[in-house]
Amino acid sequence: MESYTTQFGSLKSYQKGGVQVIADRVENYAFSNVFEICSSARPYERVVFGLNQIYVLEAVRAEGHSPWFLCAHDEFVLCMDGAARIDLVEVDVPRLPEDKLGAVSLPNPPEGTPMGWIRIQRGHQALLPSQCAYRFDSATPSVLVIQTCKGDLSVERWAEICQRTGAAEEAEGGR
């Protein structure tokens, strides 16, 4: 029976595909790679690499302790490389307005009730429930993708992260 090897990427080893333009603008595809983005991102910077009206997917380099974050709506985090611990706290204050989009960072550790913790690694996805503070901790550089709405912490730098020429850039990366 044929055996297969599933190919995943990582900060240490990834290959980019690319857009091969025939009659088009390469920018229409906003083509990027999450490992390339996170290889140069600052820890816990939330780099938007998918945008659909109010919704975003954010690429996050997890390294060390993150700030405490809070969001009025659910968010989800998917680990694409490495591992991270997530601590969750049901906050007494502050609660965010229900229509506030995206996460905010808290200046101080939240006051409230510890809800528990989760350890995720590559392929694992976790719920970051609405109105609950959370913090990431990762001993080694890791890659997270957050499903959320565009908010105060969302960083857009499309010209830096996206393919800009029409021929495919079959780049390789990693250390």
Place this chain on the structure above:
Amino acid sequence: MSVAPVVSEETGALGANRFGYQKFALGSFSFERDEYFAHIAWSHGTHTMDVGDFLRALMRDVAWGFFYGYVHFDSVFGTCNHYGTVDVFAGTYNSNYKRAGVDELQNHPTDRVGATFVAMIEDWTNEGFDPFAAPMETGSPYGPNRGSNLEAVRRARSTATRCVGLDGDAPLRTDGSGYPVNRAFADVDQSEPEVHAEPGFEDRVHAFNLFAYLSRSDVTWNPSFTSVVKHSFMCPTTEEHILPIVHGNDRVEWFFQLSDEIHWDISTRDTAEPRSRVIMKPGDMAAMPADCRHQGFAPKRAMLLVWENGSPKIVDEISSGQAPVNPVDF
């Protein structure tokens, strides 16, 4: 003396032909299959498709509830979802058919088209053929009518309302629930996250292994919903061989390549002129503009995260020009 066929008002079934397959009518369209082909006819044209290709496309159209926008079975025949009604067309988005005036488009209530298409997929799919499966994982679609495969064609798409694995939401896939790890993902780590919930928070401290969940998918090219933020839908799927339809967008969607590799052919939505090819490898992200059609090719079973915006306003916003067809301007 010939006897007029009795038409089922619900499904449009006209009775079986000499190969044992029902013929169907839907407005001015008629559908018939023989041992190798599906034959489609309308008032001023006819069309023929390999029946395996036709059934794989029909299966997606049925399972997705006509999906977002356009489902092209091939360069001639397809459907367009108006979310309450469905266009059934032949040649409408093919410039030469349009120029020759042999195209046809009819709009019907969704339930009406659905009833015909469901009856067709159930009657035309033989025992041993699974139109959802990769070609190497199923039998032949050809030959005269020989039974059915209702278990396969009646699969319900898994659609979480908040997150897979939460109480009351879409369940995880396990050996016990009939979802063994697929042969192409035998090496995918099946470990579950460590979840330590304090008493009373068990329903909100939640995580699962998405890659393991996908490794156990028994279908190809069939996105499910695994997590939902307002109208932001994570729709991951496993892809192998060719996307059996060409999908024409009515909104922007995004593809995030989780594993392995998929090649996409991108064309103009309404006239099918080639625009680009997009080669996607693990970690790659690409938008599919709202004015394109696309078809994917996966040499090895791959995990793809299709990310959708399910806002009920988005189609009108894009078609009226209030929202752009490209998601980002830079």
